[in-house]
Each structure stands twice: as structure tokens, then as C-alpha cells.
Amino acid sequence: MIKGFKMKLYEGMEQEYIKRHNELWPEMIDMIHAYGGKNYSIFLDRETNTLFGYIExxxxxxxxxxxxxxxxxxxxxxxxxxxxxxxxxxxxTEDLQLVFHLD
Structure with a gap:
């Protein structure tokens, strides 16, 4: 199952958000996997500070x-x-509607 969602960063927090995720706690990684998450990606729209998440x-x-x-x-x-x-x-967060997927 695929999930897409969006979130919002505060102005000027883009680099701090990236830094914290580059240092993601091992316990957090283990939890994501233990609860069935994989292929987790988050994208940033720098114009709006909107984050777009994708997880399977x-x-x-x-x-x-x-x-x-x-x-x-x-x-x-x-x-x-x-x-x-x-x-x-x-x-x-706001869930996004899947409108197209190609394997």
C-alpha cells in the first residue's frame, strides 16, 4: 500500500529539517520498519516550504x-x-490522493 501526504515547515527551517533527518535516530528507523514502513521519502517544495511524503x-x-x-x-x-x-x-498532515502509479 502506498501513502502520500504533505506537511509544512516554518520559514527558514529547511536546512534544520534536512539535518535532523540526515541524523535520524536508529530507534526511529527500527520503529518505522517494525510497523510496516519502507521506501520512505520526503520531498521539499522550497517555494512553499511544503513537504511531500511518500511511504510504502x-x-x-x-x-x-x-x-x-x-x-x-x-x-x-x-x-x-x-x-x-x-x-x-x-x-x-494532509493525505494526498493517489492519481497515478507505475511499477
Whole structure:
């Protein structure tokens, strides 16, 4: 299953966002894989500071459970100062509709 979504960075936080993801915690990587995520990519539109995420997941229900892990909550807290977030520090995300896919 393929998921696409978008998020929003605060102005001037592009390099910090890239730096933090280049130093992604090993525990976060393990959690993503444990909850069925792979081929995870995030793209940045520099004109709008919009992030576009792409991830392949095994199961929507399993993937949704990842949000409640301690490591995921720590990551959200760590990233909250550089991007738009909800009151629980989860990133504000909007799912994107898949309109074309080619293997």
C-alpha cells in the first residue's frame, strides 16, 4: 500500500529539517520498519516550504499504531519547533490522493 501526504515547515527551517533527518535516530528507523514502513521519502517544495511524503506500508491499521509509540512521540516533540504541529506535537498532515502509479 502506498501513502502520500504533505506537511509544512516554518520559514527558514529547511536546512534544520534536512539535518535532523540526515541524523535520524536508529530507534526511529527500527520503529518505522517494525510497523510496516519502507521506501520512505520526503520531498521539499522550497517555494512553499511544503513537504511531500511518500511511504510504502504493509497495513494501514498497523501503520496507524506507530503513532502511539514512545519513540514516535519523542520524534514529534523534537520536530515541533520547526514545523506546523497539532496540540500533541504530531505534524499537521494532509493525505494526498493517489492519481497515478507505475511499477
Amino acid at each position: 506500508i504493509l497495513d494501514e491499521e498497523l501503520w496507524a499504531q506507530a503513532a502511539d509509540t514512545a519513540i514516535n512521540r519523542q520524534w514529534w516533540d523534537y520536530m515541533a519547533d520547526i514545523m506546523e504541529t497539532n496540540p500533541d506535537n504530531s505534524p499537521v
